[in-house]
Amino acid sequence: MLGLLLVGALIAIAVGRRRTVSTAVMSRWSRTLCRVMGVRITVLGTPHAGTALLVANHISWLDIFCIAAVCPTHFLAKQEVAAWPLFGWLCRRAGTAFIRRGSENGAGEAAEQLTWRLRQGGRILIFPEGTSTSGESVKRFYPRLFQAALHARCPVQAIALRYPDPNDPLGINRTVPFIGNDEFISHLWRLLGEQSIAVELSFSERVVAGTQTRGLLARHTYQQVYAALQKENIPQSQSISALPH
Incomplete structure (x- = not known):
């Protein structure tokens, strides 16, 4: 826990009064955070280097930092994350787009944010x-946010x-899943009690968002994730190691 607080203090000093930071800086923060928490990441496949909408199954708030550690990216999070201690602050500084779940047009507003950001690149x-x-298991993918890739004419991975x-x-x-009525601080404390945490990230082949509908994109990427988790179509391993220092 002391190490985590030290990381938070160092980040605060490094950022100072800057309102936003780059995805590269966020990636370095994430690597440091994962090392402090004993997270060991296995990467399978190759992250797309250019502009892309990345889609993943969701298990924990830790997912964001594991992916950012190996693949600098902005991300979309629920509005409540912005109020979390330290991590919410990091997300706000990293230019996170927030979605108001339960609002009448929350998904529509989020899709507009995503489209704008994808058109800026990254x-x-x-x-x-x-x-x-x-x-x-993997729940079905809701298609609405995939519209951003169609509007921005960028691939989906x-x-x-x-x-x-x-x-x-x-x-x-x-221990890792953050589900149900879990509270952030108590869940973080449980994770810090783990000796180490292993995570596997399997990057599938990118899908070009051309003439497909958002529904087809959602189904296709769902099938890619499902197949990878079932060990039916996992890409060749790119690297299996602890995070680099």
């Missing part, structure tokens, strides 16, 4: 399940995310 990460899960635990009957870590 990558943006979304979690199209609309919620987090235990990691035992799916990321299958998994926290393995060989000692679990289903092979998944039961």
Whole structure:
């Protein structure tokens, strides 16, 4: 816990009064955070280097930092994240787009934000399940946010995310999922109690958003994630190691 607080203090000093920071800086923060928390990342496949809408299954708030550690990107998060201690502050400084869940046009407003940002270049990460899960299954992908890729005429790349635990009957870590009525601070404390946390990120082949509908894009990327998690179509391993210093 002391190490995590030290990281937070160093970040605050480095940022100073700057209102925003680059995705490259956010990526460095994320690598440091993952090292402090004992997170070991396995990367499979290759992240797309250019502008892209990244879509992934969602298990925990930790997902964002694991992906950002290996793939500098902006991301979309629920509005409540902005109020979280330290992490909410980091997300705001990193230019996160926030979605007002439950509002009448929250998804529409978010899609407009995503379109604008994609047209500026770079990558943006979304979690199209609309919620987090235990990691035992993947919920269907809601298609509305995929409209941003069509408007921006950029590719879509799916990321299958998994926290393995060989000692679990289903092979998944039961501590990492942030679900139900979990509260951020108590969940963070549980994660800090873990000796180490393994995570696998499987980057699928990108999908060109051309004449496809947003519904087809959602179904196709869902199938890519599902297949990767079922070990049916995992790309060749790019690197399997602890995060670089």
